[in-house]
Amino acid sequence: MKRPVGSEAADLIQQGRKAFVSGLAYAAALSAVINMLQLTVPLFMLQVHDRVVNSQSTDTLIMLIVVAAIALAIYCILDYVRALTYQVMASKLVRRLNLPVLQAAVSASVTHGVAQSGQAIRDLNDIRTFIVGNTISVPLEALWAPIFLGVLFALHWLYGLVALVSATIILMLSLLSDFLTRRAMKRANEAALQNVGEISGSLRHAEAIEAMGMLPALAGRWRRAQLHTQDLLDVTTRRSRALSSLTRTCRYMMQIAVLSVGAILVIRQEVSPGSMVASSIIMGRLLLPFDSMVDGWRQWVLAIAAWKNVCDLIGNQAPKRETKPTPRTMGDLTVDRLVYAPPGSDVPVLKGLSFSLSPGEVLGIVGPSAAGKSTLARLLIGVTKPTTGGVYLDGNNVYLWERGSFGDMVGYLPQNVSLLDGTIRDNIARMRDADPRLVLEAARLADVHEMIGRLPLGYDTRLGDGTYALSGGQRQRIGLARAIYGRPRLVVLDEPNANLDTDGERALIRAIEALRADGTIVILIAHRPSIMQAADKLMVLQEGRISQFGPRTAVVSTISPGEKAIAAVRGSA
Structure with missing residues (x-):
């Protein structure tokens, strides 16, 4: 029994979460040692002031320098190891989620548009940038702040109290x-994301915008949207900058406070002068993560x-499909009570469509606009999930x-031929x-x-942006070559x-x-009558709904001359 794809997605997410948590726990352990080693400099200064200066012992100073150098070398190594972690x-x-996110993003773009899929890729990149950043x-630094707080209390309880407050x-x-x-x-x-999505979508139609003078109107809409976004950002920035300045000022004042407390304690001879300098450095390090x-x-x-x-994209948008390749086959195409809403x-x-085709048969599909022809094409190639039936x-x-082995079996030429960035060889x-x-x-x-x-x-x-531009007919013929590449067993042509001329139609x-002749099932969707002469069935x-289905000559003979939706077929008989 095959395991449900949903559970595989859940396992994938769980594995990613466990890997992150275990890595973070290891980094936290390293951070504990790193934070203790950061006490090297203030403790070194404390010993220099209290021992070396008073005793004027060069040997003590050399020993302290050696110990400090060893501690800082260990600190450097562990800090590097933490960064590598x-x-x-x-x-x-990223390696674990790259392909699943891409697959789910492609699926989401079919139903929800390119913006959502593009955002998913950016989200994964943002997660990576966050993990490798500071x-x-x-x-983790704030988690081990009690180390510094404990040292300050050890130096004097007033140092610790000032630091705690x-x-x-x-x-x-x-938090405020x-x-x-x-x-x-x-x-x-x-x-901002909505504005970027709208602008990106509009730029894909730059030719129409330029030709029909739509730029001023669109520019006005974009400007209003940008001003609204900028107003929101200005409010956030003002609040953030004000509180950031207040926080930084408070930190400076608190360092002054701990120095003042230290000075009073030195005057009262309750602590040594070295502790005053050390406590100021430790205080600054303690407050830095906060x-x-x-x-x-x-x-x-x-x-x-x-x-x-x-996680939502992988769990909800990823198609629930098989993961094991299916061997290449050559059998009938069966559409069974197909419904799609x-x-x-x-x-x-589509309302309860049922029909079947044998290898080597060519079916022509005709009908008025909005009859469901292109929707049926997407269902035939497995892009869209049926509501019921199959x-x-x-x-x-x-x-x-499974998409890889399915691609070896199927060719598809959509209405709007999209050629990818790359060479013509790559596209075919x-x-x-x-x-x-x-x-x-x-x-x-x-x-x-x-x-x-x-x-x-x-x-x-x-081919692609800024490179060689093909005409509509050229794109369509290269798209046809891509559709029939590898001798697929099912070809759907919408x-x-x-965009073809007479010579192009003859070639088609x-x-x-x-x-x-090769035993491929071909399905044609077209309005122009000339191409339908290649169909065995209509x-x-x-x-x-299917109003007529059968051999082409039989279907044409039963069509009423007044049916506009079928007029093109009569011309092809």
Whole structure:
């Protein structure tokens, strides 16, 4: 029996949490020794003032220097080991979660858009930056503050009392700063993320913005949003800076206070002059983590929130799919009582679809706009999870199928062809390190080899922002080559001839005929009639239901001339 994917996600999160906690516990133990070694300098100064100066003993001074040098060398080594510990913690966490987060982010982008998936990647990077940074050590430094407090009490109880009161005041100011700024900071961050998402989304349509003069209106909207975000940040910054200045001033005043107390005790001959200098240094070291607690606590809160986002993404957004590859197969495609309703909607887009196709059959799907054709295409390739029912290829559920082996079986050409940053060779090979012969085979089958040869660098021509721009027809034909790369057993083509000229359509039909001869199941979704002559069967979708299904000639013969949704099919008969 296969283990549920949800439990695997829970185990993955639990392993990451345990690794972090164990690493943090090790770092805390190192911090205890490091904090004790930080007493080297004040204790050295205490001994120099009280022993060396009074006794004028050079031998004592040399001995103290040797002991201090050894202690500081150990401090340097342990501090470096602690830094390496954080680095290893971050590396292990990222290595363990990188692929699951990426997979879950891709899934989330299908249903929730690119912004959420991009945020998940940033969250994981923020967690790594937090772990390898200095902020993670702040609570550990504060945890071992009693070491310094105990030394101050040992020097004199008044030193300890002043230090205890000072630490309490600094801590209260830190908590007050967090209380006054946390909510405003959260609102500002949320507004900033929303603005970045909107701007990034709009920039993808820069050509339309420029052509239709939309920039002034969009600039006005962005400016208003930015001003609102800036106002929130200004409020937070003012409060934070004011309390930070107050905290720093209090720390200086407290160091003056401990020096004053020390001076009084020296005058009364209750302590030595060396203790006064040592207590001032120890006092500054004691208050340092509490002074950093404001920023440190905020960074901890943000890191915890980022971790929660990553856990939610892996646990909730990651597709519940099989993890073991399925052997390559060649069987029927069966759609069984397929129903799909978008998340949050009670009205299904597809309503109980059932049909089957055998290897080598070509199905054409037609129907009016909003009939559910593209939704059906996404369900056929396992991108979208059915509400009820299912799609099965040789008995295997296409949604649950492990994605790597499923990709070897399926090709897909969406309406909007998206080519990734990389070379044309990379795109056709689906970003794999593939045999060049397979790339050439797919390009020739899609009749795009000669067109690629006329590009500046042929198959090595790079695509992406700021590089070579292809026409819509060129992109569609390269997308077709990618879809049929590796001789898949199921190919779904959504509007494959939308940007093709007559020669391109002929090449497309030849590719479909070659796939049919190879035993591939091909599903065509198109409005233009010429491409439907390659179909063996036709399906007419209307309002999410199958109104006609069968051999192409039989379906065409039963179509009423007045049905607008099917008029294109009559033209292809």
